[in-house]
Amino acid sequence: MSTPINVFSEIGKLETVMLHRPGNELSNLLPDELQNLLFDDIPFLEQAQKEHDYFAEVLQAKGIEVLYLEDLAAESLRNKDIREKFIKQYLDEANIFNQTLKTKLQEKLTAIKDNRELVDKTMAGVQKVELPKYKAVSLTEMMDNSSPFVIDPLPNLYFTRDNFATVGHGISLNRMYSSTRQRETIYGQYIFDHHPRFSGKNIPRVYDRNNVSQIEGGDELILSEKVIAIGISQRTEAISIERLAKNVFDRKLGFNCVLAFNIGQKRKFMHLDTVFTMVDYDKFTIHPEIEEMLEVYSITPKNTGELKIAKERGRLEHILAKYLHRDSVQFIRCGDGNQTAAAREQWNDGSNTLAIAPGEVIVYDRNMITNKALERAGVKLNYIPSSELVRGRGGPRCMSMPLSRKSLTQ
Ligand SMILES: NC(=O)NCCC[C@H](N)C(=O)O
Numbered sequence: 321m322s323t324p325i326n327v328f329s330e331i332g333k334l335e336t337v338m339l340h341r342p343g344n345e346l347s348n349l350l351p352d353e354l355q356n357l358l359f360d361d362i363p364f365l366e367q368a369q370k371e372h373d374y375f376a377e378v379l380q381a382k383g384i385e386v387l388y389l390e391d392l393a394a395e396s397l398r399n400k401d402i403r404e405k406f407i408k409q410y411l412d413e414a415n416i417f418n419q420t421l422k423t424k425l426q427e428k429l430t431a432i433k434d435n436r437e438l439v440d441k442t443m444a445g446v447q448k449v450e451l452p453k454y455k456a457v458s459l460t461e462m463m464d465n466s467s468p469f470v471i472d473p474l475p476n477l478y479f480t481r482d483n484f485a486t487v488g489h490g491i492s493l494n495r496m497y498s499s500t501r502q503r504e505t506i507y508g509q510y511i512f513d514h515h516p517r518f519s520g521k522n523i524p525r526v527y528d529r530n531n532v533s534q535i536e537g538g539d540e541l542i543l544s545e546k547v548i549a550i551g552i553s554q555r556t557e558a559i560s561i562e563r564l565a566k567n568v569f570d571r572k573l574g575f576n577c578v579l580a581f582n583i584g585q586k587r588k589f590m591h592l593d594t595v596f597t598m599v600d601y602d603k604f605t606i607h608p609e610i611e612e613m614l615e616v617y618s619i620t621p622k623n624t625g626e627l628k629i630a631k632e633r634g635r636l637e638h639i640l641a642k643y644l645h646r647d648s649v650q651f652i653r654c655g656d657g658n659q660t661a662a663a664r665e666q667w668n669d670g671s672n673t674l675a676i677a678p679g680e681v682i683v684y685d686r687n688m689i690t691n692k693a694l695e696r697a698g699v700k701l702n703y704i705p706s707s708e709l710v711r712g713r714g715g716p717r718c719m720s721m722p723l724s725r726k727s728l729t730q
Contacts, residue, residue: 538591669715
C-alpha cells in the first residue's frame with residue numbers, strides 16, 4: 321500500500337521534505353517582541369530567503385522532492401466551508417475576543433481571494449494600521465495597547481521540524497510550549513485533514529494539538545524502525561512522551577521502544593536535535609555539555625498494555641549500541657572537543673545536521689570546527705550559508721520536515 325508518510329529512520333535516503341520559505345512574518349518582528357516570539361535578533365529577510373532558497377536547491381539537486389508548508393496549507397483550503405472554518409479558527413486562536421474586530425478581520429481575510437495570499441497573510445500577522453479606524457475596545461486590546469499588532473506574526477514557521485513530526489507512517493501533531501508556536505500547528509491540522517495528498521489516507525495521529533501537555537518535533541528522533549528517541553526538554557514534557565509512546569504501541573506502528581533523553585530545560589538547547597543528531601548507522605553528533613549529565617529512560621510496552629519504564633545505566637554510546645544492535649557507535653563532538661568552540665558552534669546549530677542519506681548531511685558552513693570533525697569521521701557534508709537563518713536559533717534539521725525516507729532495509 322502506498323502511504324504519503326514514510327519515516328522509519330533519521331538517515332534513510334531523503335525522498336520528500338517539507339520546508340517553509342521565510343516570508344513577511346520576519347518583516348513583522350519587533351525588538352520588544354523578540355523574547356516573546358522566541359527570536360534573538362531581526363533577520364534581513366531578503367538575505368534569509370536567498371539562504372533558504374540555496375538550502376532548497378541543494379536538496380532538489382539531490383533529487384529530493386521539496387514541498388512548501390505554505391503551498392500545502394493553501395491547497396488544503398479546498399472549498400468555501402474549509403476556508404471559512406480556517407479563518408474562524410485562526411482568529412479564535414489569535415485571541416480576537418471583540419466581536420466587531422473579529423468581524424472586520426474576518427471580512428478582511430475573506431476578501432483575499434487567492435489561497436496562497438490568504439495563508440501568507442495569516443503567517444505575517446495584522447498590524448493595527450491596516451484596519452481603518454481601529455480602536456481598542458476589549459480589555460485584552462487595552463492591555464495590549466503598546467503593540468502595533470492586532471495579530472502577531474508567526475516568525476518561527478521556517479522551523480518546520482517542530483509543529484508536527486512524522487513518525488513511521490503517522491504524524492504527531494504537536495502541542496507547542498509557547499502560544500506563538502501553538503498557532504503554527506493550525507496549518508498542519510488543515511493539511512492532514514484536507515489536503516488531497518493526505519486526507520482520507522488513514523494517517524495515524526500519535527499526538528494531537530489539543531492535548532494539554534507539550535511536545536515539539538525537534539525533540540522527536542526516529543533512530544530506527546523500532547526505536548524512537550524523544551527529548552525531555554524545555555519544550556517537551558515527560559507526560560507527553562508517555563502519551564505518544566502509548567499511542568505508538570497501541571496502534572502497532574512497528575516501534576517497540578521509546579528512549580527518553582532528559583537534556584534539561586535550557587533555551588540554548590531547547591530541543592534534543594540542538595544537541596544530538598544521527599548522521600549515519602552508527603554515528604551521531606553530540607554537544608559535549610549534555611553528554612555527562614544526560615539521563616536516558618527506556619519505555620517499552622508490557623503485555624497488559626501498560627508502559628514499562630526503566631532508567632538506563634551506563635554510557636550513552638553503550639545504550640545506543642544496545643538498542644540499535646551495533647557493536648559500537650561513534651560520537652562526533654560539537655566544537656571537536658574544545659569547550660569554547662563547542663559552546664559557540666552549538667549556539668549556531670553546529671550539532672543540528674540534516675541527514676539526507678546514511679553518512680551524508682547538510683550543515684551550516686559557519687561551524688567550521690565541528691564540520692571538520694564530521695569530515696574527519698568520514699561524513700559527507702553539503703554546506704549551506706547561514707548568516708541570517710541562524711538568527712532564529714535553528715539549523716538544517718530544524719528547518720526541514722521529512723515526509724518520506726527510503727527504507728534502510730530495502
Ligand atoms: N528543532 C529546533 O531546534 N528548532 C528551532 C526552533 C527555534 C525557534 N526560534 C524556537 O525557539 O522555537
